[in-house]
Amino acid sequence: MVDSPPPLPARRHIIANAIALAPTGLALVVLVWTDALPLWHAAVAFGAVAFATAIFVRRYVLSVGRFARFVEALARGDDPEVPRFVLSPAAEELAGGVAALTRLWRRQRDSINALSASAQAIVDGLPDPLLGIDRSRRIVRFNRAARTLLGPIETGRDLAATLRQPVLLDSVDAVLGGQPAEEPAEIVVVGPPERIFAAHITGLPRPTEDGSSVLVVLHDMTALRRAERMRADFVANASHELRTPLASLVGFVETLRGPARDDAEARERFLAIMAEQTGRMRRLVEDLLSLSRIEQREHEPPTGRVEVGPLLRGLVEMLEMKARPRDVTLSLDVAAELPAVTGDRDELAMAFQNLIDNAVKYTRPGTAVNVVVDRADDSVRLVVHDQGEGIAAEHLPRLTERFYRVDTARSRQMGGTGLGLAIVKHVLNRHRGRLQVESVLGEGSTFTVVLPAGDFSTGPENFAAPKRHDISTTKAVV
Ligand SMILES: Nc1ncnc2c1ncn2[C@@H]1O[C@H](COP(=O)(O)OP(=O)(O)OP(=O)(O)O)[C@@H](O)[C@H]1O
Ligand SMILES: [Mg+2]
Structure with missing residues (x-):
């Protein structure tokens, strides 16, 4: 059904007619007044002019109404045809102009919408959490990373409701107060896992459309801080480990030069200790x-x-020399038809040697250490079992850290550096292998290595899939 145009108010007709007829009426009054025209002539003329004017005025007023409805339709977002105004070319031109302006405005609006959508997509794509804060410190914008880190965020609420971090809030207040941004504030977001972030706070030159006056970007520093701590620990541990034997060497050198200079027996004893200490350093x-x-x-x-x-x-033969003085029996059981593995022989030897060496070192004197190699699915499995004191559960996850020792004094006394299992871990990472540790306190420990057996028929590239198996430790049975 076609909507009929709403009736035009009569007042508009009357006023338009009055304005159109005013000059004619005035001229006729003057003509009658000066007797240039008899009254009834003037009346007939006025009547004729009024009739013609009414027709034209009606058409004109109707076209103004149509023009108004056309503009209203454009404003509503419709796309109406430009109306034709036969008696009013100016109105038609105006309508064409308005339509062109509207089209331009809509194109611009669409591109602004697209721009804003891509801006949000870019902000969402940022790996760092970002929050837009308005002049009253309310959150007005946030990205996906912020939502992932902080959970549901309500816009329009004070930043403190989402991030209760006094250092961060003080810095945001300072920037909102017109002060230049300071060094990024470091904040800890409680976990699990607990994470450390550097909060970069940037004041915007003028508020953005959504009202953001300050941007808060949180940059994850957890891995960096952890790496820094590990590096510092490593340097401290390594220097400590070297300093101890070095200090004892210096002490013995001084003693040999001084009080023990002429004591042949002491000299022999000290030299033996010094050889042991240098061996340890080496x-x-x-x-x-x-x-x-x-x-x-x-x-x-x-x-x-x-x-x-x-x-x-070969390794067991070599380590038997170490096992014998401790009265430890070392047995090796290799399954028949064991497949070969793809690997670095020297690195694997280093890893296996450390595991068997540990078992020989930590098993109780007079007990046995069993080494079993067999096939498990597509893997080769090495199991080293000892009958030592075992390892408490809390130590298991940290065993492969450099310099980590359950009993530092005992391990040192055994000549250990605390690097063996760290080497095992890195060798197995390179070989896509897995280490599993099971231990029962008072009974012993079992270290199991699982190595994928290599497929040599198609070359080593088959093996090169960058899959890493990290060390997994099972809980000790206590
Ligand atoms: N079979 C085991 N039984 C009991 N504890 C063990 C066993 N293997 C390792 N550990 C514990 O784990 C610690 C770390 O072992 P790791 O092999 O890294 O160092 P280490 O044997 O002390 O020294 P290194 O191997 O460098 O000579 C050891 O100090 C020891 O406390
Ligand atoms: Mg070791």
Whole structure:
């Protein structure tokens, strides 16, 4: 059904007619007044003019009405046809102009909408949480990362309701108060996991459309701080480990130069201790170098072919020399038809040697250490079992950290550097292997290594899938 135009108010007709007829009426009055025209002539003439005027005025007023409705339709967002105004070309021109203006405005509005959508998409795509804060410190905008970190965020609420961090709030207040932004404030967002963020606060030159006057960007510093702490710990540990034997060497050198200069028996004893201490320092430096070499190559898949059985036979033979004085029996059981693994022979030897060496070191004297190698699905599995004191559950997750020792004094006395299991971890990472530790206090520990067996038929590239298996430790059964 076509909407009929609303009736035009009569007042508009009367006023328009009155205005149109006023000059004619005035002229006729003057003509009658000066007797230039008889009254009835003037009346007839006025009547004729009034009739014609009424017709034209009606059409004109109607077209103004149509023009008004056309503009209203444009304002509503419709797309009406430009009306034709036969008797009013100016109105038609005006309507055409308004339509063109509206089209331009709509194009601009669409591109502003698109721009704003892409701006939000960009802000959402930022990995760092971002919050837009208005002059009254209310959150007016946030991105996806902010929502992921802080949970549901309500816009229009004070920043303090979302982030109760006095340092951050003070900095935001300062920037809102016109002060220049300070160094990023460091805040801790409680977890789990607990995370450390540097809060960058930037004052905007003028408020944005959504009212943001200040932007808060949170940059995750957790990994960096952890790495810094690990580096500092590592340097402290490494220097401490080197300083201890070095201090004892310095002490013995002084004693040998002074009070024990002529004591042959003391000299022999001290030299033996000094040889032991230098050996320890050499082992430490060698282990540190090995660790650093393995770490450097950790992301290069190994390409060698290693037969685990013969490798272990050699290692067990060598370690038997260490086991015998402790009255420890070392047994090796290698399954038949064991597949080869793709790996670096020297690195695997280093890892296996450390595991068996630990078992020999920490098992109780007079007990047995069993080494079993077999096949499990597409993997080769090495199990090293000892009958030592075992390891308490709280130590298990930290065993592969550098210099971590359950009993530092005992491990030192055994000549350990605390780097062995860290080396094992990095070797296995490179070999996509897995380490599992099970331990029963008072009964012993079982260290299991699972290595994927290599497929040599299609070349080593099959093996090169960058999949990493991290060390997993199972809970100790206490
Ligand atoms: N089989 C085991 N039984 C009991 N504790 C063990 C065993 N293996 C390792 N540990 C504990 O884990 C710690 C770390 O072992 P890791 O091999 O890294 O160092 P280490 O043997 O002391 O020294 P390194 O191997 O560098 O000579 C050891 O100090 C020891 O406390
Ligand atoms: Mg060790």
